[in-house]
Amino acid sequence: MNKRPTIRDVAAMAGVSVATVSRVLSGDYPVANATRTKVQRAVRELDYVVNAHARALSGSTSNVVALVMYDVVTPFFAFIASGVEYQATESDRLCLVCTTHGDPDRELEIVKLMREQHADAVILVGGVNMTDDYRERMYRYAKGLEDAGSRLVLCGRPSLGPDFPAITVEYDNAGGAFSATSHLLSSGHRRIAMLGGPIGNTTFDARLDGYRRALEAFRVSVDPALITHGDMSQDSGFRQVQRLLADGVEFTAIFAANDFVAAGAMRALRAAGKSVPDDVSVIGYDDTPFAPELTPALTSVHLPHEELGRTAVKLALQRGEGSTRQHVMLGTHIAMRDSVRPLI
């Protein structure tokens, strides 16, 4: 195992000073052609690569963006990660990925690690419980990261206000729920069950809010019996529908907090001998890749996942005045498939 060559070795072989080598490599400073060639030859000869840590230490930019999310396999997160990774490499950055699995301690740990790394940007993804504790925590994060020269980006979660030192990139969560519910309403449905997610989570609260607003816009009263809660799993959807059925609640349509819940709901309906969409229409949220594969293909609210990720990186990396506290909201649309049918 050879010792890896340093810039000094290159300088020696090329017969120039280290400064010259550095200049050839970064390409900013004028260097005579003959010299440049000599250096480049030496670099190739020695198979030299710079030491990123030395460069970061000296130059003080690490070329890394960090992505912090719940997990890596849920399509919602995976697609945002995909956008982040895409834009990061586009911008010549590397992409650090960390998961919290919902553990605030782990999150704190990660933010600390990112301060150590001097990440150019730290992107926190996904809904949260908007408590005072949360706000305070974020404020500490923002301060710490700012001192380390990093940008904090809140992605797919609400802004903490225009004065908060972070960039926010969200999608129109409530708007999507409004559209979905309106779609059912304008198809004639009036008894629409809302299978919600965990209470208190910004993402699912907003979806519930959109549902309510749509009903109000159509002058349909909100029946609390139609609103249930659970976690975001298929099992949860299954059980919520079972409960509804057992309780004898009447409904002709379901708006599910996300596609997993919708899938579980459809399974429960099938188990109960009800047909989708003939007896009950179902609409999901997130437009997960498996939505079109379900039977029937699931109508769902499509999110610009990848663009959320890309935008987060783009804004964070864009140096300039006032760029530290921006707020972008991306739109959603309904992907119409076969799980919704007009009520005759």
Added chain:
Amino acid sequence: MNKRPTIRDVAAMAGVSVATVSRVLSGDYPVANATRTKVQRAVRELDYVVNAHARALSGSTSNVVALVMYDVVTPFFAFIASGVEYQATESDRLCLVCTTHGDPDRELEIVKLMREQHADAVILVGGVNMTDDYRERMYRYAKGLEDAGSRLVLCGRPSLGPDFPAITVEYDNAGGAFSATSHLLSSGHRRIAMLGGPIGNTTFDARLDGYRRALEAFRVSVDPALITHGDMSQDSGFRQVQRLLADGVEFTAIFAANDFVAAGAMRALRAAGKSVPDDVSVIGYDDTPFAPELTPALTSVHLPHEELGRTAVKLALQRGEGSTRQHVMLGTHIAMRDSVRPLI
């Protein structure tokens, strides 16, 4: 924006030398309790965090593992990534994620970046085209990374031989295909179509090989008309079945190269008025999360995705003799569901 504090600031505030602060922080060297407390107080007071780059430069371990894969959203990769991320944080490492989208130039670029970063491990994931060019490329990678102090790990792709300076962590790809095919054969099926992936790819070649070996074991002759190829998408599965049907090829079961292909195949069968599993049994590969959600729920070969990732990291990080060239093979099993039925 305050300038971030350095170890000198901490030392000054605590009234000790920087060496002492460093020792308190890393915790290896004996330090008097009183001193330790003073230092810790100063650290807290200043909200100090070490500079990872300075540490890496000085200490020469970066605490980063790098994951290089085709993309980030395909479940196969996402689950391996999950395992890698899990084990990495378990081992106090950060996880860099890069995607190639199949571009060898990008891969080369990434390996170079990882040499710059002094990643502890570089994990290359997924099947490849096993050409001489590929071997040579890997050899260059291995050399370059070795000099940079990194371990090269081949994950979910074949070993390059016991002398090749890399760790290999694969799953029994052909074995899984053998089991799947055997499952169909022992259910009485004899005309089993194999919907293959791209020709030349180690992953799909191995699956085809397992299929062949199972037929031979059951003394069923291999009919080339039953073997088709395509890419790994649902569309591909759809078209391959359409073609088979159009050509009038007889079959009572399908073994698909992966679950996406299987999903497309089931769609094509349904479109042709054939029932799964009454008319045709179908079995997939990878046991993707949507497999149980299909109608009927898809029987599939389950892979230890997460364990592949975890093992890759574990082996790479385990220092010791001979640990640079190991070969681990993990097993698979069939997840039985509703898409296979015995032939009466």
Added chain:
DNA sequence: ACGATTCTAGAAAGCGTTTACCCTACGCGT
């Protein structure tokens, strides 16, 4: 009570870059 250990902690030499600063030589306007 005295040399020999054992603790504890500081000084300083790197680690491999970048970059501010300095110097030389050359071309050019006047």
Added chain:
DNA sequence: ACGCGTAGGGTAAACGCTTTCTAGAATCGT
């Protein structure tokens, strides 16, 4: 001819940490 601006390149000082070397103080054995 002469000063001057500029291209080209070298020197050395950071950057913030780890770690070796060294040494004083405290403890111990006899």
